Amino acid sequence: MAPPRRDTKGIVDARELFARVDFRRREPAEALRPYLEHYWLIDWDLTEPYASIVVPHPSVNLVFQRYTGTAPFGEVAGIDPRLFTKKLEHQGRVCGITFRAGGFRPFAPGRAVAEWTGRYVPLGEAFPDRAEAMAAAVGPVLGPDDEDARVAALDAFLLTLGPHGRGPEPDPQADLAMTLADRIRTDPTIRRVNDFAAAEGMSVRAMQRLFAEYVGVGPKWIILRRRIHEALEHAETQADVDWAALAADLGYADQAHLVRDFTATVGVPPTAYAPRADRR
Numbered sequence: 001m002a003p004p005r006r007d008t009k010g011i012v013d014a015r016e017l018f019a020r021v022d023f024r025r026r027e028p029a030e031a032l033r034p035y036l037e038h039y040w041l042i043d044w045d046l047t048e049p050y051a052s053i054v055v056p057h058p059s060v061n062l063v064f065q066r067y068t069g070t071a072p073f074g075e076v077a078g079i080d081p082r083l084f085t086k087k088l089e090h091q092g093r094v095c096g097i098t099f100r101a102g103g104f105r106p107f108a109p110g111r112a113v114a115e116w117t118g119r120y121v122p123l124g125e126a127f128p129d130r131a132e133a134m135a136a137a138v139g140p141v142l143g144p145d146d147e148d149a150r151v152a153a154l155d156a157f158l159l160t161l162g163p164h165g166r167g168p169e170p171d172p173q174a175d176l177a178m179t180l181a182d183r184i185r186t187d188p189t190i191r192r193v194n195d196f197a198a199a200e201g202m203s204v205r206a207m208q209r210l211f212a213e214y215v216g217v218g219p220k221w222i223i224l225r226r227r228i229h230e231a232l233e234h235a236e237t238q239a240d241v242d243w244a245a246l247a248a249d250l251g252y253a254d255q256a257h258l259v260r261d262f263t264a265t266v267g268v269p270p271t272a273y274a275p276r277a278d279r280r
Contacts, residue, residue, distance in 0.1 A: 009229040012053035012083075012266065014236055020050050021088065024147070028097075029155040034178075035103035035168055039154055041147060042094045049089040055232060055265055056080045058181060058215060058222045060104035060116060062097040062123075064141045072138045074123040076108075078116030079216045083267060095141050095150055097158065101185065101222070102177030102214045106168035107161050113216035133160070177214035180207070184222045188230075191251040193219045227251065228265045231258060235273045243270055 006025075008014035017023065021044040028036045037059060044050075058079055066072040068090035105113050108126070123134035140153040159167045180200065183190060190196050196219065197207045211218050227250040234241050247258040263269045 101181035
């Protein structure tokens with residue numbers, strides 16, 4: 001498996017965020033890498049509040065969180081189709097697990113992943129038959145100041161999370177869903193679900209069912225989100241973007257379609273967002 005990615009795709013105003021918090025990505029244990037993208041660790045000590053904004057990826061996250069004035073907790077964060085905003089203030093720590101698109105279902109095979117979409121579910125509610133173990137995991141994950149100890153605690157937690165307490169359940173359909181989702185996310189030539197399904201020897205309906213069961217969003221959603229992430233990264237890193245050319249490269253019929261999708265997702269048109277890169 002590839003090491004944790006270093007790009008900032010999906011993070012709005014990434015440099016501003018990284019100037020305010022200590023953000024790292026770490027690899028999981030080898031046995032977990034087929035199912036996970038990475039762990040992500042954030043610590044902060046702020047003198048004034050800051051709003052972290054993310055355009056979510058098609059990934060379920062399992063997140064352990066500690067904020068000033070509240071008890072530490074963990075939750076399953078389903079794929080959020082909206083813009084995700086989190087207010088950070090005072091001191092805090094978050095240790096997150098990002099599953100590959102399609103990689104969460106082997107750890108929780110009893111429910112279609114689409115049932116988690118748009119939801120934030122406390123660990124004890126998400127895994128009611130193991131509520132005590134879920135509560136017991138929070139301290140070892142969030143407590144240590146040593147980063148390696150936190151990563152080891154995340155490994156230990158996941159390796160006992162599966163339905164029989166022995167880690168993820170092998171599932172060929174999960175493997176297929178991860179493979180297909182990865183192709184959509186990394187291959188810019190995949191632009192239409194009909195064409196992609198046909199190339200994979202599947203009907204559109206069969207692919208949509210697979211994605212509902214194992215990914216949580218449909219293949220069309222992932223295609224559109226890939227385009228927005230690419231456009232957002234261009235806005236983040238380039239002061240002068242040729243939006244018409246980029247729209248064509250991303251598979252849009254014209255610039256207006258890109259502008260509409262970007263505005264609906266990020267909240268501002270790309271030409272209003274791009275000047276942020278000039279301030280850095």
